[in-house]
Amino acid sequence: MFEDLIYVLTKYDTWLWQGFLLTLQLLAVSVVFGTLIAIPLAVARVSKLVWVQALPFAFIYVFRGTPLIAQLFMMYYGCGQLIANIEGIQDHWSWTYLRDPYWYCLLTFVLNTAAYMAEIMRGGIQNVPNGEIEAARACGMRPATIYRRIIFPRMWQIIWPAYTNDVIFTLKATSLASTVTMMELTGAARKIVARTALPYEAFISAGVIYLIIVYVLTFGFKGIEKYLRRNENRKENKSVLAKAGGHI
Amino acid sequence: MKNWIKVATAAAVGVALSASAASAAWEKVVIATEGAYPPFNYVDKDGKLQGFDVDFAVKLCETAGIECEIVAQDWDGIIPGLLAKKYDAIIAQMSITEERKRSIDFTNYYSTTPAVFVGKEGMSVEAWKDGAVVEDALDGLVIGVQRSTTHSAFLEDNFPNAEIRMYDTQDNALLDLTAGRIDATLADSGVLVEWVKSDEGKGYAFVSDTFAPKEFFGEGAGIGIRKEDQDLKEILNKALAEMLANGSYQEINKKYFEEINLHPN
Numbered sequence: 001m002f003e004d005l006i007y008v009l010t011k012y013d014t015w016l017w018q019g020f021l022l023t024l025q026l027l028a029v030s031v032v033f034g035t036l037i038a039i040p041l042a043v044a045r046v047s048k049l050v051w052v053q054a055l056p057f058a059f060i061y062v063f064r065g066t067p068l069i070a071q072l073f074m075m076y077y078g079c080g081q082l083i084a085n086i087e088g089i090q091d092h093w094s095w096t097y098l099r100d101p102y103w104y105c106l107l108t109f110v111l112n113t114a115a116y117m118a119e120i121m122r123g124g125i126q127n128v129p130n131g132e133i134e135a136a137r138a139c140g141m142r143p144a145t146i147y148r149r150i151i152f153p154r155m156w157q158i159i160w161p162a163y164t165n166d167v168i169f170t171l172k173a174t175s176l177a178s179t180v181t182m183m184e185l186t187g188a189a190r191k192i193v194a195r196t197a198l199p200y201e202a203f204i205s206a207g208v209i210y211l212i213i214v215y216v217l218t219f220g221f222k223g224i225e226k227y228l229r230r231n232e233n234r235k236e237n238k239s240v241l242a243k244a245g246g247h248i
Numbered sequence: 249m250k251n252w253i254k255v256a257t258a259a260a261v262g263v264a265l266s267a268s269a270a271s272a273a274w275e276k277v278v279i280a281t282e283g284a285y286p287p288f289n290y291v292d293k294d295g296k297l298q299g300f301d302v303d304f305a306v307k308l309c310e311t312a313g314i315e316c317e318i319v320a321q322d323w324d325g326i327i328p329g330l331l332a333k334k335y336d337a338i339i340a341q342m343s344i345t346e347e348r349k350r351s352i353d354f355t356n357y358y359s360t361t362p363a364v365f366v367g368k369e370g371m372s373v374e375a376w377k378d379g380a381v382v383e384d385a386l387d388g389l390v391i392g393v394q395r396s397t398t399h400s401a402f403l404e405d406n407f408p409n410a411e412i413r414m415y416d417t418q419d420n421a422l423l424d425l426t427a428g429r430i431d432a433t434l435a436d437s438g439v440l441v442e443w444v445k446s447d448e449g450k451g452y453a454f455v456s457d458t459f460a461p462k463e464f465f466g467e468g469a470g471i472g473i474r475k476e477d478q479d480l481k482e483i484l485n486k487a488l489a490e491m492l493a494n495g496s497y498q499e500i501n502k503k504y505f506e507e508i509n510l511h512p513n
Contacts, residue, residue, distance in 0.1 A: 077423055084427035099390075099429040101413070181392075181413040191414065194396035 008201040019188030026174040034113030042121035063115030124159035164221040278335035283320035300504040312487035338472035359510040360468030362460035367432035376459040386410035392421035392430035
């Protein structure tokens with residue numbers, strides 16, 4: 001068993017390494033762009049105007065309500081097929097990109113992540129204490145300024161643990177990319193199994209790499225959480241809080 | 249002590265088996281097939297066994313000059329049934345593998361479905377020529393293949409410059425072929441021949457010769473027999489060689505697969 005593990009790790013190290021890089025890439029892009037899309041979605045979602053919040057609601061509902069693998073297949077085989085059938089598209093310069101599974105994969109992951117994150121952010125925004133917003137308004141801040149200075153910083157504090165959780169979730173979701181021919185970490189492990197008939201060794205190798213990624217992520221996110229909550233830990237702040245009777 | 253008993257019993261059984269085998273002299277042989285693997289073996293609407301394997305078995309017995317009875321047996325129990333002497337041979341597209349060889353023996357291979365490339369009509373992919381890999385034949389092409397198959401291993405090992413896409417099913421690879429996202433796919437010709445003829449496969453064709461190098465795709469299917477029946481193995485091997493030589497094998501081959509040579513090596 002141990003020798004087989006060494007064998008898998010040394011003989012197929014390039015497959016695992018390439019899988020690892022692709023997994024990281026899919027994760028990073030999904031999280032960054034997912035977050036960027038999620039912010040306006042969340043803001044629209046808390047709007048009191050029905051027509052503003054209807055579209056983000058529908059988007060979030062659909063992407064959270066269907067299995068990721070179904071979305072991936074819809075995007076890759078469904079939309080891909082439609083695009084491929086456009087007259088002349090296969091001779092167009094853009095076809096090099098449009099035929100590549102990478103972009104379909106990324107788009108699906110980005111949209112899926114955005115839907116989940118938007119929902120987390122909506123909860124965060126709605127949980128910002130009303131008094132703080134009223135205080136900001138009393139100071140004469142405009143809505144945009146209130147968002148920038150009060151709501152968003154508070155939202156990040158509130159949602160950070162859930163956000164971290166979602167990033168780890170996205171990491172595991174990337175393992176579905178191998179179903180549309182992207183050989184990320186899980187895909188690489190599967191390939192090794194097909195070659196060596198050593199399922200334990202191959203999946204343990206991949207599993208350990210996932211664990212390392214999660215360890216580094218949690219460590220980094222913990223650090224950011226500390227930074228976000230830096231004000232809460234200051235002594236003077238605590239005393240202010242105490243004087244105000246905790247009602248801030 | 250116990251070991252002695254085991255050895256003694258084994259020896260006794262061995263003697264008894266070889267004695268019965270010799271006395272049977274193979275005037276009548278019962279052959280099992282699965283009956284659920286069209287077009288190789290299947291049950292038609294009248295309940296009769298049909299297919300390539302069945303025709304082949306009938307002709308084989310005729311050539312060997314022995315009387316045969318063909319029975320249907322579920323796949324899961326097909327080796328235990330042979331060992332329990334319910335029948336004497338298995339002709340059911342059973343691939344010759346090392347694992348099976350531990351419990352039963354095989355004749356020489358009698359059929360193999362070779363691999364073939366399918367792509368747009370008019371293109372040509374000669375990745376295997378004159379018994380050797382043509383290493384640059386796939387350069388610049390995107391080739392789809394089902395993962396965890398001998399075909400995917402063949403592509404990965406021999407064509408470092410080709411872009412190889414691994415699909416979870418062959419159906420998905422074919423979907424992407426029609427979408428133009430891959431240039432060609434490599435798979436079992438027995439599967440692809442039907443697809444090329446279908447509506448979805450319009451405009452696509454075999455774009456290479458069929459090929460089945462043993463070192464990559466295995467030995468093919470053999471006739472399964474009990475290990476002790478070496479005399480039957482000899483009889484069947486001889487009849488098989490005769491069928492291949494006199495063209496009766498090719499006749500049955502053509503009847504079921506016009507484009508594919510099931511015995512290329």
